[in-house]
Amino acid sequence: MTARVRAADVAVGTELPERVYTVTRADLVRYAGASGDFNPIHWSDRVATSVGLPGVIAHGMLTMGLAGRAVSDWAGDPAALAEYQVRFGRPVVVPDDDTGAEVTVRGRVAALLDEGRVRVDLTVTSGGEKVLSLARAVVRLG
Amino acid sequence: MALDAGLVGRSYPPSAVYEVGRVAIAQFAAALGSTDPVHLDPDAARAAGHPDVIAPPTFAIALTLSAAGVVVADPDVDLDYSRVVHGEQRFVHHRPIRAGDRLIATPTIEAVRSVAGNDLLTTRVDVATEDGEPVCAATSMLVARGAA
Secondary structure: OOOOOOOOHHOOOOOOOOOEEEEEEEHHHHHHHOOOOOOHHHHHHHHHHHHOOOEOOOHHHHHHHHHHHHHHHHHOOOHEEEEEEEEOOOOOOOOOOOEEEEEEEEEEEEOOOOOEEEEEEEEEOOOOOOEEEEEEEEEEOO | OOOOOOOOOOOOOOOOOOOOOOHHHHHHHHHOOOOOOHHHOHHHHHHHHOOEEEEEOOHHHHHHHHHHHHHOOOOOOOOOOOEEEEEEEEEEEOOOOOOOOOOOEEEEEEEEEEEEEEEEHHHHEEEEOOOOEEEEEEEEEEEEOOOO
């Protein structure tokens, strides 16, 4: 139940490996079913455009989940994320094609806390634009 | 129109019990593309020190979203849901959610604000086992965009 990365091995500025995730319409359907969020802006272009969006957008919580996965995979333990928060800045528009949208997650250790915990600040972009802001996690390292 | 500041601190009755299943955890992990065996394989989860498979850190939204919906449905909460977007989300975990958990979600309005014609509603949902063990707190900020 301990992370693979040890607190002693990181310093302020330590970077997490960059991760790039692809999000397709099929991924949105899968996430809708798994999360119970069936808001039609995540599957209907008709509804999405009627409320002023450019088209179907990813669930913000899917983007948050993917960025959380990047942190869990780095730490080697999903139980290590003690706190995790984001602000949803800009939507991830997901085209109805086989390519989908790309979500890129970068992270760096921003602070060393007590009891082997560190704060990781995340930069999450899609199409070169920041989609999450104030995205940060408190991670319990081994 | 602005939300009533008197709503801050209002609590709602605890939800019905949400029983966490292994399949629900596996499906949520798959939806995030995660193949970490602690989400999928009870033996791997036990080897890592957990009683059963554990959920990804954002899984709580599956039960806290509907709990926060109870707040939005409160007739005193004057929020135009057709104009609502998810502004912020925060989780504080006391321990991972795991298969077999019987969870209860209790929402409380933490803050209401009006910024540039938008109404902001912050709801904290406390998640505990039915025996009262705290599991996590999920705080959601919803933004109702002004009609202007």
